[in-house]
Amino acid sequence: MASRYSALALARHALSGAPWPRAWRAAKPQPAYDAVIIGGGGHGLATAYYLAANHGMRRVAVIERGYIGSGNVGRNTTLVRSNYQMPGNTQFFEHSLKLWEGLSHTLNYNVMLSQRGQIVLAHGPSQLDVLARKGNIMRLNGIDAELLERGDVMRMLPYLDYSPECRFPIYGGLLQRRAGTVRHDAVAWGYARAASELGVDIIENCEVTGFVMQQGRAGGVETTLGRILAPRTGISVAGHSSRVAALAGLKLPVESHLLQAFVTESIKPFVDHVISFGAELFYISQSDKGGLVFGGHIDGFNSYTQRGQFPKVQTVAECAVALIPSISRLRLLRHWAGIQDMTPDGSPFIGRTPVPGLYLNGGWCYQGFKATPAAGWCFAHTIAHDDEHPLVRHLCLDRFERGHAYDEYGLGPWTYRQ
Amino acid sequence: MLRINCPHCGERDYTEFRYGADASKRRPAHGSGDLSLWHDYVYLFDNPKGPHREYWQHVLGCRQWLMLERDTATNLTGAAVLARDADR
Ligand SMILES: Cc1cc2nc3c(=O)[nH]c(=O)nc-3n(C[C@H](O)[C@H](O)[C@H](O)COP(=O)(O)OP(=O)(O)OC[C@H]3O[C@@H](n4cnc5c(N)ncnc54)[C@H](O)[C@@H]3O)c2cc1C
Ligand SMILES: [Zn+2]
Numbered sequence: 001m002a003s004r005y006s007a008l009a010l011a012r013h014a015l016s017g018a019p020w021p022r023a024w025r026a027a028k029p030q031p032a033y034d035a036v037i038i039g040g041g042g043h044g045l046a047t048a049y050y051l052a053a054n055h056g057m058r059r060v061a062v063i064e065r066g067y068i069g070s071g072n073v074g075r076n077t078t079l080v081r082s083n084y085q086m087p088g089n090t091q092f093f094e095h096s097l098k099l100w101e102g103l104s105h106t107l108n109y110n111v112m113l114s115q116r117g118q119i120v121l122a123h124g125p126s127q128l129d130v131l132a133r134k135g136n137i138m139r140l141n142g143i144d145a146e147l148l149e150r151g152d153v154m155r156m157l158p159y160l161d162y163s164p165e166c167r168f169p170i171y172g173g174l175l176q177r178r179a180g181t182v183r184h185d186a187v188a189w190g191y192a193r194a195a196s197e198l199g200v201d202i203i204e205n206c207e208v209t210g211f212v213m214q215q216g217r218a219g220g221v222e223t224t225l226g227r228i229l230a231p232r233t234g235i236s237v238a239g240h241s242s243r244v245a246a247l248a249g250l251k252l253p254v255e256s257h258l259l260q261a262f263v264t265e266s267i268k269p270f271v272d273h274v275i276s277f278g279a280e281l282f283y284i285s286q287s288d289k290g291g292l293v294f295g296g297h298i299d300g301f302n303s304y305t306q307r308g309q310f311p312k313v314q315t316v317a318e319c320a321v322a323l324i325p326s327i328s329r330l331r332l333l334r335h336w337a338g339i340q341d342m343t344p345d346g347s348p349f350i351g352r353t354p355v356p357g358l359y360l361n362g363g364w365c366y367q368g369f370k371a372t373p374a375a376g377w378c379f380a381h382t383i384a385h386d387d388e389h390p391l392v393r394h395l396c397l398d399r400f401e402r403g404h405a406y407d408e409y410g411l412g413p414w415t416y417r418q
Numbered sequence: 419m420l421r422i423n424c425p426h427c428g429e430r431d432y433t434e435f436r437y438g439a440d441a442s443k444r445r446p447a448h449g450s451g452d453l454s455l456w457h458d459y460v461y462l463f464d465n466p467k468g469p470h471r472e473y474w475q476h477v478l479g480c481r482q483w484l485m486l487e488r489d490t491a492t493n494l495t496g497a498a499v500l501a502r503d504a505d506r
Pocket of ligand 1: 038039040041043044063064065066067068069070071072073074075076077078079080206207208209236237238239240244259260261295336337338339340364365366367368369370371
């Protein structure tokens, strides 16, 4: 059992110079478990942790094709917030933010939550009205939101472009002070360590290649390390949702698209908040190392290459400079892409599937990182009770058939426009 | 950069084109009342990791709709043909 992390443990290790023990056990697959979770991303690891911590299920395995953290949990831009406006989403994402607020203590692992505040900008009076409405919805649900006028934004973000010839003038914004960033790798490692301590087996370098079907039920998985039986199997594989679901004969309302992210060279502390541009999908923050971290829209056509297209670099850089002209000469240090599971209404799925014993958590589009704790919490509940958690009833897989698309932005049934 | 070989205009950057949709989907007949057919057509995707046939419109060129073969695991493209001539 790993020792607890504390200031005392830190001092002891510093003095003794002894290496830190592994944070989680390297496990070999057992022939059978009570539940198997496919995918060792943030969601899969969180689900396994809550299955053990909240539902007392200790015979649980997480099966990861590569190494944990190699997927989108280690590729995202780390923003967390709860400024949603449709009933259901509002409460779900607020539950997630509340879990983030206690997560370092819950896991005994510093996930470096930084509630630096997120400001969404309005570039016209009608856009400010929309933000006011959104803020009111949040406040009616007990979530913090503050409407900012142009003068407030100028005081808080003096480095934006306020010049008269500016292409997208700033009219104001909506501030959520409790929003911010989290160290994404620490989320994977923290959940893995805490789950492993509760007895969860985390099996890396093991790919699920099929399902064991028993009289129409999913009774386990076939993997590159052999057959593993389990009466309950949860799919949590982000960009590969369609591929894994297809192994069970399911066709999903999901298409896989690339999203790129970018980091500049390090500079002194400059961007203190998370800023979302209102004229295009673009958001920016500054990492603890000093790099400006930003991202934009998906590339626009389905792909599993995990390698972004160059024209997007230009569009995103244009947004950056339109918003903050002074960064035009910063060099990009790195950029990369992740495979995002896009849905026709921009909302995810957490719930049962038509195959008994098989559960799906996927279709997270742009919003899966901030959802990690609540998605794990609700997916674990769904698996343990064979019934959806009340917070995710609206995220069921058959919602399109029933005419209940859940389109937060009203964009229509296009995966690549969400 | 993804490049598409337009039968009219030659090989061009994909930024001259607009992505349309998965070309393997079959639109149900007009007036078809079976909603499950429409559901599958609008909302479900094969989403393959491998060969994919898809529509692109050459908006900054000849403005024709094309059908392109592309491998979604590598982005290597095959032939692009006029969508109206395509043998689907
Ligand atoms: C560039 C980028 C920026 C983003 N920014 C944000 C943001 O700022 N805020 C936000 O909320 N969200 C953001 N997202 C979305 C978010 O990162 C994802 O929705 C979320 O991480 C997905 O859940 P996950 O962590 O479990 O996924 P992943 O980490 O991708 O986990 C899925 C795992 O499944 C494994 N797997 C796949 N197939 C198999 C198989 N057959 N067998 C076994 N294992 C398999 C994969 O190897 C992978 O490790 C961003 C995404 C990207 C790409
Ligand atoms: Zn052409």
